[in-house]
Amino acid sequence: MTGSRKRRSFNRLVLGVVVLVVLVGALLVDAYASAAFHPDHTAGVGRRSTVPDTVTNGGPVVDTRNGLVRTYRMPVKTIALTFDDGPDPWWTPRVMEVLRRYRVHATFFVVGTRVAQHPGVVGELARDGHEIGVHSFTHPHLDRLPQWRRKLEYSQAQLAVVHATGRKSALLRLPYTSGPGAIDDARWGLIHEAGELGYLTVLADTDSQDWRGAGADAIVRAATPQGDWGSIVVMHDAGGDRAQTLAALDRFIPLMRSRGYTFTTVSEGLTRAFAGQSVVVDAPATLVDQRRSLALVTAVSLAGWVVAAISVLLLVVGALTVARTVALFLLAGRHARRRRARDWRWGPPVELPVSVIVPAYNEKEGIEAAVRSLAGGDHPGGIEVVVVDDGSTDGTAALVEALGLPNVRVARIPNGGKPNALNVGVDLSSHDIVVMVDGDTVFEPGAVRHLVQPFADPSVGAVAGNVKVGNRRSVVARWQHIEYVIGFNLDRRLYDVLRCMPTIPGAIGAFRREALLTIGGISHDTLAEDTDATMAVCRAGWRVVYEERARAWTEVPSTLRQLWLQRYRWSYGTMQAMWKHRRSLVDRGPSGRFGRLGLPFIALFGIALPLLAPVVDLLFVYGLFQPSRLVTTGLWLAMLAMQFLTAVVAFRLDRERLRPLWVLPLQQFVYRQLTYLVLIQSFGTALTGARLRWHKLHRAGSAGTGMTGAATGAGGVRSAPGRHRGGVAVVTRRAS
Missing domain, CATH: 3.20.20.370 (Glycoside hydrolase/deacetylase)
Known part of the structure; x- marks a missing residue:
């Protein structure tokens, strides 16, 4: 990162911290100025x-x-x-x-x-x-x-x-x-x-x-x-x-x-x-007294206005939280019951061969486990794995070639970014169903088979899989595990029912080749290429669904700095994608339906609610300085209880153990504030129109440590030979 970029990033971070400090200061000033007192006669x-x-x-x-x-x-x-x-x-x-x-x-x-x-x-x-x-x-x-x-x-x-x-x-x-x-x-x-x-x-x-x-x-x-x-x-x-x-x-x-x-x-x-x-x-x-008095009264007045505004925002947060909770309980529960019914079928079993694209840039820590899990999947139609080495300097391609798996190919290309690597992989793939996978992701044996079953419905153009956190040992990773279950997988059930899925995760997603051709492939326009592509597929009239049985295990950041960089890219990329597809708000047909339903959902529950959620914690701190501190504490605990209830429902639907939820209260005071600051920084970046670089996260190859009963061997898998498509300047080599 150049010096100027570092300064801009630092300045945006400082801006977020300043905003938070100003809010806390305003609350403290108002608490001081509004402190209730007993009548004089009590002395x-x-x-x-x-x-x-x-x-x-x-x-x-x-x-x-x-x-x-x-x-x-x-x-x-x-x-x-x-x-x-x-x-x-x-x-x-x-x-x-x-x-x-x-x-x-x-x-x-x-x-x-x-x-x-x-x-x-x-x-x-x-x-x-x-x-x-x-x-x-x-x-x-x-x-x-x-x-x-x-x-x-x-x-x-x-x-x-x-x-x-x-x-x-x-x-x-x-x-x-x-x-x-x-x-x-x-x-x-x-x-x-x-x-x-x-x-x-x-x-x-x-x-x-x-x-x-x-x-x-x-x-x-x-x-x-x-x-x-x-x-x-x-x-x-x-x-x-x-x-x-x-x-x-x-x-x-x-x-x-x-x-x-x-x-x-x-x-x-x-x-x-x-x-x-x-x-x-x-x-x-005196003139000095008048100036000091103006400063004092201005501070008290501004604090009062801030508290009044925050109180209004608290009502907004409460309304959004209740609305999201009700919608999730009704629609996510309906989704789970319907998909788990004994008579539920997408249609005839899909046994067509599948091409799996793995864009890889310096993924030596986890690429071998990822490729073994993909090549060893039990999909009856056969799995072709195309690893696109995007200019790696750590020997990623050589590690894949050394595996000697018959249904795995390696393509070495100059570094051009993840969208380019995905497009190259699609161009080199042999089949009409294309699965896209991150290089640090480990699939369960039946993940590909489950992932492609929705394509039995001809209206389905893309399928989102179930991403699980593999490295759950650190507190930061456990927070993300909770977020993946509650904030991602539970939301995908909701979006599936409403038919406005905004994002197919880069860790596990499948597309019809026809759908990808319709949208012109994976775009370089945003840093959230998965969100951008999913929105484009929805706008093109294809249905995007969620298949919970297709489970893949990914490695999440284990430090706050790495988490910050990842979420900064995600948040900014999502904002870019929303801006890119803003015309869908006024379009007709499938595009308009997505724009008037999907975009508001993302804006309200993906940006506004996380951005405003710290208001609850700020007012909790503020309430501790007020006589009504017991009421304030009760309301905060009620909000926490609602989130805990949502978490329990989400974990039950995802068939996860409830034990990690003990870190949920701490998550409210640390993780939520981090999310808030990331959104502030992303919003500032979006307003200035700055171009954000892709930050490569450090990997330890621990994606599969949390997977239970998942085989990563490659035996018994049908090889699906690929064909080279013209017009792509790459060097391909079958692993031997």
Whole structure:
């Protein structure tokens, strides 16, 4: 691979990783910003060994700025209405409407994350003359956080307020605090620290207890000050259904006014207490503050949009998963029952001679076992094996010739790629039924015989065989074994019933020569020549079917790097084939039928579903940071259970042992993410129009290690002499 190609490949990989990191980061930001909290009233009171009596017995406004400790109360018959935990996009505007109706201004202590999510609501509060105070960014138990986190809570909340109002507030209400009498040593330390940061701590001496949900009458009684005392009354404009709070306000304000009370904000009440001396509790934000606030709110907003989009995608993934599961259960089961019925026949037994084409490029590790298994098949019509050595440099052709099998021929050609080798093999083959086999594949003795039986039906132009994973010892190979059974073989049953088979596997597939001539042979246009050819055969009006009894064992990549290279080629090649055959979407006849049925199936279940499947895992991680983590975990386990059920059905239909399924949960977190990144890289390659090279995978010759009861000998096989077709510049030699 040239340096520029390596850079492009690396850049596409980096792009996929960046996309995944951005998604995870957005989920974490949204989880942080959307963390639910308990109402303030749930806090208890601890020891008070360091709290001054002047504070516990003083007023609800505590000023520890400038190293001094002072407390203040509202003037007589003065009520400062305060609202905590907002803004709420529904309830805060309705609280505003009530206050506007009675021309009352209040102080709203806002949570920074909610301000970042609904800055317009806070902006309207400020324009209406209401006062804005800080109530932290995420409403945590501040005494349980390190000092740097507490400062971050204050500064981030302040930035959110700056973005909404253009001003910085000096008013602070600590989460989980009530009146001066509830100040313990831990809270006193927080109040002292807040004063050092320039904040004026505002508590409450009257709690409306609207969080209890006891009704409007109870709220009014709890909010009414004793005697003629002035009071800071705490209510809530968020955190739940605030209908009772609204009803109580509608009664409380006229009632208190009838008793001679006036309503004011905290700062106006302090101004009155100081005999008209103005108390400044906010200041204009600097340009730096405004820029930082914009960055913070943008991050929170983008995270919210990403989560909303992912939530929609989750519904799409769920719908696709359910649809695929239902379709597989109904159609794949129907396919298996029909094909295994005692009276099922394709027609009269097919005993015509068969030509097997084996394109081979540096296949020394497995070519001998592959050729022996092919030449020793028990097909009664005879098997001719044509090995096309595509410019191998490892002695592949010599190894085949040394076998001395009478029904095996070797053709040596300059390296021209797999499609060219297949076309040369077809041209050199002697018979009208052509089987195409990868050079690392080992056939069971009856594989060829079973594979060609569907040709008894004259409408069948090609047959897909049953590919099994031979080297199942590594975890990576076991993952692929599961994928082959569930994602390939089970899907082929579905496609067979719907008559829109998109791919005949390169490891084991059979074609009528007439069908290959109809489509002009194997094309070089894509990297997925098997998919390209199968689509072309379908569009030409031939039927493509799946024969589960024709079993071949292949060697799959045993490392993640090799797997990546293989799947990258497969994914990109499939996208190329879909694009090449896109006109079938508007065609009529068989081509149009395939285009309007087969292509959407591939797009939805072969590309969209694997590409979106990691959304489930991302939201699972996201849900672990939410109060509903048990629900999230339950939904993820339900999705896993659905996949496990599908796997069990697929393994039973394929008559496989269930033991490998123990790696299925791990597959969700590793293999699925790899598939996602491969698709991202393939999609990026497709968009840029880059040409991807064919990557030769390392083979160990272990395709047949998992095969049970499969003979690889060559005895008792009829030799079918071939004939040389003109116009092909090759050197052929019968193995001797």
